[in-house]
Amino acid sequence: MKWLTRERAGAMLSDLIARPSVNPMGRLHSSATPVERGVVEYVEGLFAGRDARVTRLPVSDVHENLLIEYPADGSGPAILFESHMDVVPADDWADEAFVPRREGDLLIGRGACDDKGSLTAMILALLDLIEAGERPPRPVLLLCAGDEEYAQTGIKSFCGLPFDIRWGIFGEPTRLEPVVQHKGTLRWDFTVHGRSAHTSRPELGANAILGAIGAVEALSRLQKDLQRRFASPLMTGPLLTVSMIRGGRTRNAVPDECVVSVDFRLLPGMDMQAARSEAMAVIDDACSRTGEDLRATHSDLQLRTPALSTPLDHPFSRQTLEICRTYAGPEVDLRGEPYGTDAAWVADRAAALVLGPGDIRSAHAVGERIDLNEVVTCARIYRAIMTAPPPQLTGPSTALPGGVHPA
Ligand SMILES: [Zn+2]
Incomplete structure (x- = not known):
């Protein structure tokens, strides 16, 4: 697994932090290009020439999304992976928020955990899958979303497009524990x-x-x-x-x-x-x-x-929990959180979970940081979810006996 290393994660996350994508949070945006453009161009470069379709999706004059589609063996509904590219302003940082700094295995900079750590893990997982020539059992969509931090226009505009999505993983700092419900x-x-x-x-x-x-x-x-x-x-x-x-x-x-x-x-x-x-x-x-x-x-x-309320006993919740326990430890459990995320916007059509590396207490804070070991573990988890057999689509929500193990 050439892509799933701490060195790759550190280099890619540093590159992403060094491309400031500060959300103007409703204030005037003077540039002619969307705030996420630097990140969009960088991610486009990573997937250039590979077996995946990469599409810019305009959202507004201020924001844009980038979608990467990796087809499955057959047709059928897709699983969506989403992380957001925008970050909150860093006016309160005394030092350089956009010059990434290493302290051992920690990487420090604006966006390190919210949300470029999750974005890095999703990109690493998908690149690893593509380079191995493995076809997933269902199409994988990776949405690099704009404007999560202010008005969620990125995910809302994506939801207006005719994609058949039945499962969703939304990357936010949850310390590798799947969040099934939030306010x-x-x-x-x-x-x-x-x-x-x-x-x-x-x-x-x-x-x-x-x-x-x-x-x-x-x-x-x-x-x-x-x-x-x-x-x-x-x-x-x-x-x-x-x-x-x-x-x-x-x-x-x-x-x-x-x-x-x-x-x-x-x-x-x-x-x-x-x-x-x-x-x-x-x-x-x-x-x-x-x-x-x-x-x-x-x-x-x-x-x-809206609130998010994926049932604890939904097959997708159970399967994801088993995968997380395999890679992150048996103490991992399904959780609820008081904050909101983009996941709630797809909950009417898909079983959605929030899952990513890093600690929410570091998000939006001065000295925002992430442990690169967690980013790599999360990339392994995402990859295992991408290749796991699709859980049942509809029907009564019941626990799977004995759980499902990663492919
Ligand atoms: Zn976030």
Whole structure:
């Protein structure tokens, strides 16, 4: 397995980190080319002249995807491997975030674990398979996605294309443990409207900031209530976080307006629309209870990402777990996570799992790093999944007796 070495992994991951693909996170993007272009050109070079079809898939002026298709012996539905090419900004790094640095087996740089470590492992696995001349039992698609970090436009645009995908592995730092479930997210702003007045005569006004404080306290009570009503053995309960607040115009006027941003993390199985309606009703009620002339309005959703809830006993979950245990150790288990990923966008058509090298606690942090041994082990796991016999497509979800061993 010529490609599955620490040296190959270190060289490729260093090359990827050195091609900054910083997501502008909704801010103005001044360049004429998508932020992922440097990575796209590099990956195109790796697959040039090989037995795989490589296609650029435009997403927007700012983002693009790259798809690599490796055909199977026969036809049939495909398995999708996806990692994202974009990274979060590194303005808070004192040293060079895009000059990769080695410390023993650790590689340090922006994107090392989120998400270029997973991307490296997927590329190594596929190159190794192609160079060995092995045909997989089902077509393998490798999607190098753009814009995961801000609006997930890369995966959403890919989902609009007519590919028959029934299984998906989404590379994110999970320390080589398959994640079957994660939370969904809703984000919106609410505005409390009051009435301004001179601060020497506050009784003539209606203080929007006081209304917002009442609403924030009510949301905190709602979170406790939701956590009593909804629980998961795999992750923390529903979370309602007030993440931004701004109000008031000048120091000597009763504030007539206060805007509050809400980040709502929901468990799999919760009705997202009903949960949002409940939170909005709690906010509206808190404003009216102040006894002042206050009311709240709500923005449209700025973000809605679905939860992921692949069953623990789905044959694909069981098979992937067995493969991970074979390569990474018997202590590996199926897990849930509180964060969101691109995996949720294909969950309506495919059994999707999140699985990759690295630790999420290092993601988005200064000094982001990854252990190259984990990248190589993950490449072995991905390769074994690519060549494993396809688990059943539909039907009742049942555990496979004795598990399935990697091909
Ligand atoms: Zn990521």
